[in-house]
Amino acid sequence: MKKRLxxxxxxxxxxxxxxxxxxxxEENGKIFxxxxxxxxxxxxxxxxxxxxxxxxxxxxxxxxxxxxxRDVKSMMAIVDIEKAVGKNRRITGESTGAIHxxxxxxxxxxxxxxxxxxxxxxxAKVIQTEPSLQLSMVGPEFGVLRxxxxxxxxxxxxxxxxxxxxxxxxxxxxxxxxDYGTAEQKx
Amino acid sequence: xxxxxDGKRIDGRSFDExxxxxxxxxVLKRADGSAYVExxxxxxLAAVYGPREAxxxxxxxxxxxxxxxxxxMAAFSVSDRKRQGPDRRSVEISKIVSEALxxxxxxxxxxxxxxxxxxxxxxxxxxxxxxxxxxxxxxxADAGIPMRxxxxxxxxxxxxxxxxxxxxxxxxxxxxxxxxxxxxxxxxEILLLQMDxxxxxxxxxxxxxxxxxxxxxIYEMQKEALMKKYTGD
Amino acid sequence: xxxxxxxxxxxxxxxxxxxVDGRKFDEPREIKIEKGVAKNAEGSxxxxxxxxxxxxxxxxxPGEPYPDTQDSGVLTTSAELTPLASPTFESGPPSPExxxxxxxxxxxxxxxxxxxxxxxxxxxxEKVWVLFLDIHVLDYDGNLFDASSIGALSALxxxxxxxxxxxxxxxxxxxxxxxxxxxxxxKIGSAILLDPSLDEETVADARLTVSIDxxxxxxxxxxxxxxxxxxxxxxxxxxxxxxxxxxxxxxxx
Numbered sequence: 001m002k003k004r005l006x007x008x009x010x011x012x013x014x015x016x017x018x019x020x021x022x023x024x025x026e027e028n029g030k031i032f033x034x035x036x037x038x039x040x041x042x043x044x045x046x047x048x049x050x051x052x053x054x055x056x057x058x059x060x061x062x063x064x065x066x067x068x069x070r071d072v073k074s075m076m077a078i079v080d081i082e083k084a085v086g087k088n089r090r091i092t093g094e095s096t097g098a099i100h101x102x103x104x105x106x107x108x109x110x111x112x113x114x115x116x117x118x119x120x121x122x123x124a125k126v127i128q129t130e131p132s133l134q135l136s137m138v139g140p141e142f143g144v145l146r147x148x149x150x151x152x153x154x155x156x157x158x159x160x161x162x163x164x165x166x167x168x169x170x171x172x173x174x175x176x177x178x179d180y181g182t183a184e185q186k187x
Numbered sequence: 188x189x190x191x192x193d194g195k196r197i198d199g200r201s202f203d204e205x206x207x208x209x210x211x212x213x214v215l216k217r218a219d220g221s222a223y224v225e226x227x228x229x230x231x232l233a234a235v236y237g238p239r240e241a242x243x244x245x246x247x248x249x250x251x252x253x254x255x256x257x258x259x260m261a262a263f264s265v266s267d268r269k270r271q272g273p274d275r276r277s278v279e280i281s282k283i284v285s286e287a288l289x290x291x292x293x294x295x296x297x298x299x300x301x302x303x304x305x306x307x308x309x310x311x312x313x314x315x316x317x318x319x320x321x322x323x324x325x326x327x328a329d330a331g332i333p334m335r336x337x338x339x340x341x342x343x344x345x346x347x348x349x350x351x352x353x354x355x356x357x358x359x360x361x362x363x364x365x366x367x368x369x370x371x372x373x374x375x376e377i378l379l380l381q382m383d384x385x386x387x388x389x390x391x392x393x394x395x396x397x398x399x400x401x402x403x404x405i406y407e408m409q410k411e412a413l414m415k416k417y418t419g420d
Numbered sequence: 421x422x423x424x425x426x427x428x429x430x431x432x433x434x435x436x437x438x439x440v441d442g443r444k445f446d447e448p449r450e451i452k453i454e455k456g457v458a459k460n461a462e463g464s465x466x467x468x469x470x471x472x473x474x475x476x477x478x479x480x481x482p483g484e485p486y487p488d489t490q491d492s493g494v495l496t497t498s499a500e501l502t503p504l505a506s507p508t509f510e511s512g513p514p515s516p517e518x519x520x521x522x523x524x525x526x527x528x529x530x531x532x533x534x535x536x537x538x539x540x541x542x543x544x545x546e547k548v549w550v551l552f553l554d555i556h557v558l559d560y561d562g563n564l565f566d567a568s569s570i571g572a573l574s575a576l577x578x579x580x581x582x583x584x585x586x587x588x589x590x591x592x593x594x595x596x597x598x599x600x601x602x603x604x605x606x607k608i609g610s611a612i613l614l615d616p617s618l619d620e621e622t623v624a625d626a627r628l629t630v631s632i633d634x635x636x637x638x639x640x641x642x643x644x645x646x647x648x649x650x651x652x653x654x655x656x657x658x659x660x661x662x663x664x665x666x667x668x669x670x671x672x673x
Contacts, residue, residue: 007414008336009336009372023333025293032335034293052333053417056238056332090507093297146425215473215559217506232504233504259511261477261500261554261556262477262479263464263477263552264477267481305502305503307504307558310457
């Protein structure tokens, strides 16, 4: 079936026929579209949905985000979320998330500061949106994408599972994402 | 100046005729949604940003999004250069346009956020607020903002004792009344209504009917513009 | 903050002689110029430089001359970075960025004698033409300096002095005597990129705008941002600005 484009306020069914789904609203027994989008009718469940063509980016569980560590506390790291991966549009609503110490890495983490530091750029997964935004860095693709040397502020390079500063010949530890230093295409 | 001659208006239109109108959706790269409208000699761009976190925090509404519009005229849009920055007229128009759009948006879906609508008048000819509102509504749809309906707007006026649709520049300056109106086309609810001048009760009734019918025509053009952008025909 | 990651990426590409959008280092984006777009203006132009879009309008009215130039017309340039053009632009009084753009464009026109302001004198010591040049940014995707100055020059070439409206004789076309074209380059790491896109501009270390006239002479320059150039780099930028500027000039005329 050819997908039909519908517009805001367009009537797409009646409450007798269908249950109003995502992107729709009901008024006086009639169902209307809320958005510019494609009409999807689920005959089995008798629902109508409208899939918006240009939806605002509202974070939901499972979304992958990139952000900056704003603060490191004893039990968690606070992240300013910059964007949702794969979305060009900026995110809507709450943009500050927390990573609990238990969600920093798969193993036991004694000290949050040894896995991520202020101003590190990280990739994480959304694991909860209500009542507060919670993120997780557990998993090889999650963790720090870019970090700078504590002393000279030059970018650190990956050296096995640690980070190394060429200038100061120092090593720092982080929970590193598996594509550290080459992550730009996956933003 | 004679504004009506042999049953025709100064620009040759009949009493119930709109000026030529062109609507285009999705014309800007950076904005989340946008629209360009040419309406007679008016040229207007509208852009939507958001929903985004309202700043500063104390203006946030914990139950719904704020719809914040800014109507602005480019310095070169009018024959006497307009100074940069908002004047009292722009502030008033921004306010009533915000209120009209607020009614159609499902603001409760985005608590603490703001939906910013920016309207720039690049060339002004009379009827800029209706042109802006029409453009803003298309830009909101283009930005994927959930809405109950479009907002379609048009002005009606009285010229040489006649009720005429969509006042042109001279008619606006020399006419006896001006009545911009905006509606939700699906339900006919009136979202914006202003009037200045002098109308009898009978003339008002005639004007409102004429205006609302014209809004329905605008509505069709708004839908066409979005269909064109998203389906290519 | 993501700009740090973008910066690394742009530098990595630049080391291989590449740019994110596939352009050569000295290749500007596509330029489109449409004149006469605002009929209430004395002259106007809409310029698109890639996805950057700027509208420039000229308004003119009789006014008083400056005390030190009693026989010359007056130029007033303003720029408005409308919040429509970028999520980072805010409404309110002109930002330092808007003022810098307006001043750079203003100097480019004034100092290069693009317009002979003596010809805009109506009555010496009393009445001269005031030329308002308003730059209205509509879509910001990098390099507002060039989009604005190309727009300003294009709008001037479109301008008819509205003498009749002010009952000072017949309308006449504004004479554009010189065509200085500005070209902006940025330095990222060791790479020099002409006509920076928004991402390139965001991560750039230093910026240099060079305005060159039809004789190949330099008419204005502006260095920006907190990085630096070597003299050799400056000379090389001037050289490529001249070559690219010649092509842009043809589009404006």
